[in-house]
Amino acid sequence: MKFRESFRPFAPMVPAECADEFFTLGQPAPYMSMASGVTDTTRERVPAIVHANGTSRLQTVTRAQNPFMHAVLTAFGRRTGVPVLINTSLNVKGKPICGTPEMALDCLANSGLDALLLEGRWITK
Missing domain, CATH: 3.90.870.20 (Carbamoyltransferase, C-terminal domain)
Structure with a gap:
């Protein structure tokens, strides 16, 4: 992942x-x-x-x-x-730790993660 x-x-x-x-x-x-x-x-x-x-x-x-x-x-x-x-930490190998919601959404979209709890919202692929 x-x-x-x-x-x-x-x-x-x-x-x-x-x-x-x-x-x-x-x-x-x-x-x-x-x-x-x-x-x-x-x-x-x-x-x-x-x-x-x-x-x-x-x-x-x-x-x-x-x-x-x-x-x-x-x-x-x-x-x-x-x-x-x-x-x-919320990041993948070779990438910086996610510091913004946009970075977190990019990590979700481009990794093996299934879902993300972000600012009170449950986001799934």
């Missing part, structure tokens, strides 16, 4: 209260600064977030820290059974 090198795994984010179901870190990780082992549930239900070495660069999200993202993760979990989403 982002055309990145295999040594750069995607980083998942999860509501803090659900982290133990998917990750073995056992402590908050609010800044994507720690790698965590994953549970069998993660390997079965979201294998794309598991790096070749069996870890993920985890971010836990609390309601107090980020109410909007916590609500998004919780709603996604209710809908899919998996309250885990990828957290990454």
Whole structure:
């Protein structure tokens, strides 16, 4: 999707209260600064977030820290059974990080992304 090198795994984010179901870190990780082992549930239900070495660069999200993202993760979990989403910069290999809505729409149109939440609007291809 982002055309990145295999040594750069995607980083998942999860509501803090659900982290133990998917990750073995056992402590908050609010800044994507720690790698965590994953549970069998993660390997079965979201294998794309598991790096070749069996870890993920985890971010836990609390309601107090980020109410909007916590609500998004919780709603996604209710809908899919998996309250885990990828957290990454919005760009593809060789391109700058998207800094405007126009750049974000261009990234959506020219990458493997399926949808984009942009300024309160859900946009799909």
